[in-house]
Amino acid sequence: MGISLDGLSSGLDTTSLINQLMTAEAAPQDQLKAQVTKTNTVVTALQGLNSRLATLADAAATVAKVGSLDLYTASSSSPALSASVATGAAAGELQVVVSALASAQVGVSAAMATWPSPSTITIVGHSGTPLEITPASNSLDDVASAINGSTAGVTATKVASGVDGSGTTLYRLQFSSKTTGADSAFTVYQGSAADVAAGTATNALAVPGAAVIKTAADASVTLWKGTAAEQVITSSTNTFSDLLPGITVTAATASADPVTITVSRDDTQISAVASGLVASLSSAFVLIAAQTAVSTSTDATGKTVTSAGVFAGDSTVRGIRQSALDAASAPINGHSPGEYGIVLSKTGTISFDQAKFSAAMASDPKTTIAAIQTIATRLSAAATAASDKYTGSLTSKITGDQSQVRNLGDQISAWDVRLASRKSTLQRNYSAMEVMLSNLKSQSAALSSQLSSLSTSTSTGTTG
Structure with missing residues (x-):
C-alpha cells in the first residue's frame, strides 16, 4: 500500500483534489459506459423478441404445410x-x-440329464434353410447358451423336470420363437445339417415326452x-x-x-393448432407492447420521472409488428380472418375466438382449414423475414448493436490507459509541488535564521 504525503508542505488534500480532477476527466468514459449499458439492454430485449418470432416462424411453417391440418x-x-x-x-x-x-411357437424337449450325443443341433425355420449349431458340450446349459447366441430366432430355456429312477435330476429345454406369426415356425433336430438333409436326424420336438405346446400362427x-x-x-x-x-x-x-x-x-386438435398459432403471435405482440410502453416513477427528490420502453421509436420493431399484424388480419378471398376465429381488436391485438372457429368448421371445414393455412403461410414469411439467423432484419439489428458494444468497449479500454496516464501525471506534479514548497520553506527558514543572526551581530557591535 502506498504512503499518502498529502499537503505536507502546502496543507492541501492533494489526493482528494486528484480524485476530483479524475472524476471530471473520466466523464467521457462514463458516458461510453452508460451507452454500453443502454445498448446491452436493447440487445437483450431484441434477442427476446427474436426468439419469439423464430418460434412463431417455426409454428406457422408447420401449420402451412400441406396436410398439416388433416387431423x-x-x-x-x-x-x-x-x-x-x-x-x-x-x-x-x-x-x-x-x-x-398371432402366436409364437413354443415347444419342449423330452426330459433328460444331458443333450444326446453328438451334441450338434440343427434348427430349420420357415424358410427351410437349416442352421447348424455346435454347443461347447452336451450339457443343457451349453446347449441353451449356444442356441440363444445364434441367429436362429429361437430362445432356449432349461426347465426342471423331476428325477429319474436312479435319482438323477432331469430337465427339459423349452424352445420359443422370438417373433410371432406363421413364419416363426421352426423344427429342432438332434444332428447336423447333413443328417437333416439325409433324413437321419431326430426331431427333438417329436420324440416321446416332447411336445409342441403352441404353434406359430398369424x-x-x-x-x-x-x-x-x-x-x-x-x-x-x-x-x-x-x-x-x-x-x-x-x-x-x-x-x-x-x-x-x-x-x-379431430376438430378439437385442429382448433388447438389454430389457437396455438394465434398464441405464438400474441406472445410476440405482448413483448413488443411491454418494451414500448411509457412508464413513470419517482426519483429521490420526489419528482416524477417518465421513461419510454427500449422499443419506443424503433422503426425496425414497429415495421416487424406491422408486417405480422397484416399477415394475420388481411382478408382471405374477401373474407375477414375474424370469420374463422382470428380476431383483431381495436387496440391492435390478436385473439382466438373458439366459438367462431368451431362454427366455421361446422359450416365449411375445407374453407376454414384453407384460411388458417393461408394465414400461417403469411405469418411464416413475416416472422422469418425478421428472425432468420442470416438475413433477418431483427437479427441484423442485433448484430449491429453487438458490434457497437464491442467498439464502445474498445474505446472504454483506451480511456482506461489515458486516465491512468493522466492520474500518474497529476500525482507527479502535485508531488513536485510539495517538494518545491518544502524547499522554499527550508530556504525561507534558513534566510530568516541568517537575518536574525545578522541583526543580533549588529546590535552587539553598536553596544560596544
Missing part, C-alpha cells in the same frame, strides 16, 4: 381392437371380426363377414396397418362379434 381421431367399439391414427388418415368406418391372434381379421365380399386379412403380429389409410389397428382378443372402427376429423 383425425380413431375409436373402436370394443376392447378387442384398438385403433390409432398415423399419417394419411381419412374419415370412415369399418366393421372387423377378430378371428385369431393373427387374422375378417372384413364384411357373412357377405359375398367377406375377406380375411392376416398379420404376423396383432397389429394391422393396412385396413384403413393412416390407421393402425391392434387386436387384443379374438371376438366373434364385429367391432366397429370409426375415423373422424
Whole structure:
C-alpha cells in the first residue's frame, strides 16, 4: 500500500483534489459506459423478441404445410381392437371380426440329464434353410447358451423336470420363437445339417415326452363377414396397418362379434393448432407492447420521472409488428380472418375466438382449414423475414448493436490507459509541488535564521 504525503508542505488534500480532477476527466468514459449499458439492454430485449418470432416462424411453417391440418381421431367399439391414427388418415368406418391372434411357437424337449450325443443341433425355420449349431458340450446349459447366441430366432430355456429312477435330476429345454406369426415356425433336430438333409436326424420336438405346446400362427381379421365380399386379412403380429389409410389397428382378443372402427376429423386438435398459432403471435405482440410502453416513477427528490420502453421509436420493431399484424388480419378471398376465429381488436391485438372457429368448421371445414393455412403461410414469411439467423432484419439489428458494444468497449479500454496516464501525471506534479514548497520553506527558514543572526551581530557591535 502506498504512503499518502498529502499537503505536507502546502496543507492541501492533494489526493482528494486528484480524485476530483479524475472524476471530471473520466466523464467521457462514463458516458461510453452508460451507452454500453443502454445498448446491452436493447440487445437483450431484441434477442427476446427474436426468439419469439423464430418460434412463431417455426409454428406457422408447420401449420402451412400441406396436410398439416388433416387431423383425425380413431375409436373402436370394443376392447378387442384398438385403433390409432398415423399419417394419411381419412374419415370412415369399418366393421372387423377378430378371428385369431398371432402366436409364437413354443415347444419342449423330452426330459433328460444331458443333450444326446453328438451334441450338434440343427434348427430349420420357415424358410427351410437349416442352421447348424455346435454347443461347447452336451450339457443343457451349453446347449441353451449356444442356441440363444445364434441367429436362429429361437430362445432356449432349461426347465426342471423331476428325477429319474436312479435319482438323477432331469430337465427339459423349452424352445420359443422370438417373433410371432406363421413364419416363426421352426423344427429342432438332434444332428447336423447333413443328417437333416439325409433324413437321419431326430426331431427333438417329436420324440416321446416332447411336445409342441403352441404353434406359430398369424393373427387374422375378417372384413364384411357373412357377405359375398367377406375377406380375411392376416398379420404376423396383432397389429394391422393396412385396413384403413393412416390407421393402425391392434387386436387384443379374438371376438366373434364385429367391432366397429370409426375415423373422424379431430376438430378439437385442429382448433388447438389454430389457437396455438394465434398464441405464438400474441406472445410476440405482448413483448413488443411491454418494451414500448411509457412508464413513470419517482426519483429521490420526489419528482416524477417518465421513461419510454427500449422499443419506443424503433422503426425496425414497429415495421416487424406491422408486417405480422397484416399477415394475420388481411382478408382471405374477401373474407375477414375474424370469420374463422382470428380476431383483431381495436387496440391492435390478436385473439382466438373458439366459438367462431368451431362454427366455421361446422359450416365449411375445407374453407376454414384453407384460411388458417393461408394465414400461417403469411405469418411464416413475416416472422422469418425478421428472425432468420442470416438475413433477418431483427437479427441484423442485433448484430449491429453487438458490434457497437464491442467498439464502445474498445474505446472504454483506451480511456482506461489515458486516465491512468493522466492520474500518474497529476500525482507527479502535485508531488513536485510539495517538494518545491518544502524547499522554499527550508530556504525561507534558513534566510530568516541568517537575518536574525545578522541583526543580533549588529546590535552587539553598536553596544560596544
